[in-house]
Structure formats: structure tokens, C-alpha cells
Amino acid sequence: MDTSEMMDVVIVGAGPVGLTLACELARRDVRVRIIDRADTYPAGTRARGVRARTQEVFEDIGVLGRLIERAEPPRPTRFYDAQGAVVREAVMYDAPAVPGAPYPGSLMVGQQFTEAALRELLASLGARVELGGELVGLAQDRDHVTASVRFDGQRHHIRSRYLVGCDGGGSTVRKQAGIDFLGETLERQRMLFGNLSVDGLDDSVAHMWATGPGGMLTLAPMPRSGTWFFTAPLPPDGQEPSSVSLETFADIFAQRVGLPGVRFRDAVYLSVYQVNIRMVDRYRKGRVFLAGDAAHVHTPAGGQGMNTGVQDAYNLGWKLAHVLRGAPEPLLDTYEEERLPIAAHVLASTTARGRFWAGGDAGRVSERIVGAFQGQDPFSDVSQLSITYRGGSLARDLDEAIGIRAGDRAPDAHCAEPATGERVRLFDLFRGTHFTLLVFGPKPAPRVGRADVHTYRIVRPGLPHGDGERVLLDPEGQAHDLYGVDGDGLVLIRPDGYVTLAGGDWDGRSVSGHLERTMASPA
The missing domain is CATH 3.50.50.60 (FAD/NAD(P)-binding domain)
Known part of the structure; x- marks a missing residue:
């Protein structure tokens, strides 16, 4: 059909x-x-x-x-x-x-x-x-x-x-x-994962037996789903279980921990994971x-x-x-x-x-x-906040006048509406399917002429700005600090929250030309 x-x-x-x-x-x-x-x-x-x-x-x-x-x-x-x-x-x-x-x-x-x-x-x-x-x-x-x-x-x-x-x-x-x-497939590394009910174990904490025969075993209470989450490696020299059952999990727990009075029941999900x-x-x-x-x-x-x-x-x-x-x-x-x-x-x-x-x-x-x-991992940032696309085809630095670079994740900051003082997050401005252009300082914003680019001028209190502009105050200087801007600055942010164009010196075609060359669909 x-x-x-x-x-x-x-x-x-x-x-x-x-x-x-x-x-x-x-x-x-x-x-x-x-x-x-x-x-x-x-x-x-x-x-x-x-x-x-x-x-x-x-x-x-x-x-x-x-x-x-x-x-x-x-x-x-x-x-x-x-x-x-x-x-x-x-x-x-x-x-x-x-x-x-x-x-x-x-x-x-x-x-x-x-x-x-x-x-x-x-x-x-x-x-x-x-x-x-x-x-x-x-x-x-x-x-x-x-x-x-x-x-x-x-x-x-x-x-x-x-x-x-x-x-x-x-x-x-x-x-x-x-x-x-x-x-590669690590044939000797297989793990049990499962959700089940546990009796006889303190449910106010998660439990991790970090050493011992076979490696790390964890039992974490998941009260929102009414179960416990179980993870443990299978013995590297053991046979693949012919079937995965509560008994499989209970046997591994008994071998590894041997804590009396703990009982497993009512399995929701049981599996073997091959690394x-x-x-x-x-x-x-x-x-x-x-x-x-x-x-x-x-x-x-x-x-x-x-x-x-x-x-x-x-x-x-x-x-x-x-x-x-x-x-x-x-x-x-x-x-x-x-x-x-x-x-x-x-x-x-x-x-x-x-x-x-x-x-x-x-x-x-x-x-x-x-x-x-807790942010102290020697191998990478598990939060993934530090991922950057610097040096890529969509990342263009106009100069090195500001701290943030094209390809970096655009940080959040708190600004304020000039008329009301109402607090506004930059992430609220970014939310949606559009590009966001932030202009710092008094220099005229470049011409864009596109509905899919939302432009905001970020100013310190008391500084002048043009009539008709969408302006946000930066009363505590948080946005200036996080974006590394002392004077003039321009930051164009992609729909996925990464900077695609950045610098302190621009002309009227800097943004529109960049979009036409790289990514933007016709207006």
C-alpha cells in the first residue's frame, strides 16, 4: 500500500x-x-x-x-x-x-x-x-x-x-x-537493569555497593513510579542468563551484597544490557x-x-x-x-x-x-553545558572585542523591562523557533528585515537608546558580564541556543549577510 x-x-x-x-x-x-x-x-x-x-x-x-x-x-x-x-x-x-x-x-x-x-x-x-x-x-x-x-x-x-x-x-x-x-562490543561487560519492589531496605536513601565481587551494584528508590531502580554488572566469566527474572536479580544481590531480610517482588521492567x-x-x-x-x-x-x-x-x-x-x-x-x-x-x-x-x-x-x-569530573562536563561548536561552518567571530565566541552556548541572564522594572530572562527571549539578536551599547543595530530574527538592545540603566527599539535594562550588569561585553557588542543566537555570530564591530549587512551565506531561509 x-x-x-x-x-x-x-x-x-x-x-x-x-x-x-x-x-x-x-x-x-x-x-x-x-x-x-x-x-x-x-x-x-x-x-x-x-x-x-x-x-x-x-x-x-x-x-x-x-x-x-x-x-x-x-x-x-x-x-x-x-x-x-x-x-x-x-x-x-x-x-x-x-x-x-x-x-x-x-x-x-x-x-x-x-x-x-x-x-x-x-x-x-x-x-x-x-x-x-x-x-x-x-x-x-x-x-x-x-x-x-x-x-x-x-x-x-x-x-x-x-x-x-x-x-x-x-x-x-x-x-x-x-x-x-x-x-567494539565488550563481551565481558553486561549489566542488569530493572524496576521492581524492594522490602527490607531503607527507602529514604539510594544504596550503592561500590566495590566487591563483580563491580558496582545500586538500588535507588523511585517513589514517583512506585518502584526501585536496580543496576548491577553480571559476572564477567558467567553465562548469559537463559531468562531474566526476579530470581536472577535476587541471586546477584545475594552474591554481591548478602544483606539478610531484603526481598524483591513485583517486577515492572527487567533487562540485560550488553556494553x-x-x-x-x-x-x-x-x-x-x-x-x-x-x-x-x-x-x-x-x-x-x-x-x-x-x-x-x-x-x-x-x-x-x-x-x-x-x-x-x-x-x-x-x-x-x-x-x-x-x-x-x-x-x-x-x-x-x-x-x-x-x-x-x-x-x-x-x-x-x-x-x-557535582562538577568535579576529570574527563568531561556531565552537565553538557560546556559543549561548543567553535570553529564550525556556522560560527563566525567578527573580532575578539567581546568575551563570548561564536559556537558557544548562549547563557541565561536576568534583565528588566524599562517601563515596569519587570524581570525578564534572556531564555524567555530565546524560547521559540526564531533567531535572537542581542545588541549591547549605543551603536546602531544592523539592518535585518526578517521576521525570524528578534532583536533586543541590552543597555545599562541611564544610557540612551533609539526610539522604537525593543530595549531591556541590565541593572546588575549580569548580561554584560556573562557575554563579556564592556562597550559595544553584537551576539546572534541560533534557534538551538548557540551563538552563530559575535563581535564588537559590525556594519549594516553583518547579520543579514551571515544568514544569507549560511543558514537562513528566504524571508
Whole structure:
């Protein structure tokens, strides 16, 4: 059966990555279909750490409030040595404040809630997930992609301008497109993940047995979902369990911890996770793109997988929408240019972090783990706030007169309305699908003449400004400080919150010329 209407974009895979991309496209009026081979929506905690930068993404698209409602309350983690003695107790996700970052810490939210919030948003935008759709074939030519999808035993042919695989580490899209998945499978590293009920254990804290035979075992209460989250490596020299059951988890707990009086029951989700360290050598082949685990998989150390994938989607979504509206096709090449190095760094840092956590006594291991989530990780910034695209095709510095550089994440700051003194966040100005131009100082703003560029002048109290301009006061100098501006400054911010043009000296064509050369669709 052939569909009569050609879509703009088809997304394969309806996890957090595919749903984020679908929402990004739908809110830009892109015709999108999102399919998933599962017959029902998955349950279970799975990826639960929503890091600082991902919270900013979710605030922009409009689901952060729902996630905060379902987030687990902060609670300490209690670390034990091999003899069962407590060696440390600390709140792991209590990160120190970061200037320009409204959410420095992490939200602990079960993945089922993250996906539900994104599905609800997607429905409000006029699209929905199509379950039970298995991709069985893929073909493309110069103008479109044809996906062969089996629904209820019948094959449908769905045509679209572009197709994006967000279908996980075993991605059918990646295989059908013929994109290599380079790296290694760590045959001796397999982990148990599950949600279940636990009796006989203090539920006011999370528990982590950081050393001992087999490696780190954790049990964390998840009262929002009425379960506990269990993680533990399987013995490296053991056999793959013929089936994963409560008994499997209980046996591992008895071998590793041996704490009497603890009983497991009422499993919601149980799985074995095979550790792979792999990534693609390209994010795109013709009109087919990859995002999330379909493009990169790694150890779970540091909780970077879902967060990296969501930001893949956030980077790609606005670019696809702009090209579909007439922006130059090479804009899509910047997706791979910007995100491939990020994936390579995540693979390297998570591998190094996992090895670092595995060595030493319980006290030292606990110190390393807590430090990673409190901004003291030696391998990378797990908040992902420091990701930059400096030096890329979309990053242009006019000069070095201001501190912020093209490619950097644009920080938040508090300003004020001149007439009322009402507090205004820069992130409130950025929210949406437009570009944002910030002009500091008295120098005339460049001519733009585009509805998709919102311009604001940021001034210190008492300084003059032009009539008719949208002006915000910077009474405490916070915006000037965070953007590194002493006098004149110009900062053009992309729809995904990264600076694309920056400097202290410009002319009337600086912004419009940059947009015409690189990314903007016709006015």
C-alpha cells in the first residue's frame, strides 16, 4: 500500500530522541510521521538523569514543567564497602550554581515519564506516534526517501523528503542505509537493569555497593513510579542468563551484597544490557540521518546517552525545518560537522570514566562518582553545558572585542523591562523557533528585515537608546558580564541556543549577510 501524501520527514524510533525531533519539527509546521516497531509504550526507569543542558532544551520546547512534576525528590546516596559498612553519604546530583545556567543539577525522571510528556506535547502539535510499524526496507533517490514499513502484516510505502533513524543501537535505519558502526562490543561487560519492589531496605536513601565481587551494584528508590531502580554488572566469566527474572536479580544481590531480610517482588521492567562502545563514521547518507543511540553507544558511566541523543535531535530539527523552507542544502552538513566530534568525545570520556570508577577502595570510588555529578569530573562536563561548536561552518567571530565566541552556548541572564522594572530572562527571549539578536551599547543595530530574527538592545540603566527599539535594562550588569561585553557588542543566537555570530564591530549587512551565506531561509 502506498501513501498518497509525501511527508516532509519520517522518524523511525519513538524514544526521547525521536520524540524530541518530532516535536521540534511539528512546532515548525513540518509534516512529520514518527513510527516505532513496539506495540506498546515501554515502561521502566531506563535513562533517568536529565542533565542541565537537556533541561534547557526541554524548557525551550515546553515539557520541562511536566518533568519537574515527575522528578524524584533529591535524596542522599549511601555508599558501602565490601563488608557492608557505610563509607560515605552524599547527594550526588546537588551541583554548585553555574553562572548563566538556571538548572546546574540533574533531574531524576524515569524515562517513561519523559517519553509521555513528549508524546503529549507532540499530540498538541497535531502528530502522534504510530506503534507497531516495523521498518523493513529503505530506498532513496535525489529527491526523496521511500520507507517500507510493515503494519499488521501489511507493507506500506511511505515517501518523505528526509528520514531520520532514532531507532537505537541495533538501528535498522543505519543498517539499511549502509552506514558503518565502528568500535567494539565488550563481551565481558553486561549489566542488569530493572524496576521492581524492594522490602527490607531503607527507602529514604539510594544504596550503592561500590566495590566487591563483580563491580558496582545500586538500588535507588523511585517513589514517583512506585518502584526501585536496580543496576548491577553480571559476572564477567558467567553465562548469559537463559531468562531474566526476579530470581536472577535476587541471586546477584545475594552474591554481591548478602544483606539478610531484603526481598524483591513485583517486577515492572527487567533487562540485560550488553556494553558496546561504537559510533558511526557519518551521521548522514543522502537524505537519511541518524541520531542518538543509532549513531553512538557507550558505557552508561556519567549518564550521557539520552542527553547526547536529545541534543542531536535539537541540533538537527531546526536545520531540517529551515532547509525544507528553502535554506541552502549545505546547512544539513553542519549536523554531522557539529555532532560527530561530540559523540567521539562522549565515547572517550565515558570509557575513561568507567575505568576510573572501577578502581580503588569504596571511599575513593564514592568520591569519584559524587565528584562527577557535582562538577568535579576529570574527563568531561556531565552537565553538557560546556559543549561548543567553535570553529564550525556556522560560527563566525567578527573580532575578539567581546568575551563570548561564536559556537558557544548562549547563557541565561536576568534583565528588566524599562517601563515596569519587570524581570525578564534572556531564555524567555530565546524560547521559540526564531533567531535572537542581542545588541549591547549605543551603536546602531544592523539592518535585518526578517521576521525570524528578534532583536533586543541590552543597555545599562541611564544610557540612551533609539526610539522604537525593543530595549531591556541590565541593572546588575549580569548580561554584560556573562557575554563579556564592556562597550559595544553584537551576539546572534541560533534557534538551538548557540551563538552563530559575535563581535564588537559590525556594519549594516553583518547579520543579514551571515544568514544569507549560511543558514537562513528566504524571508
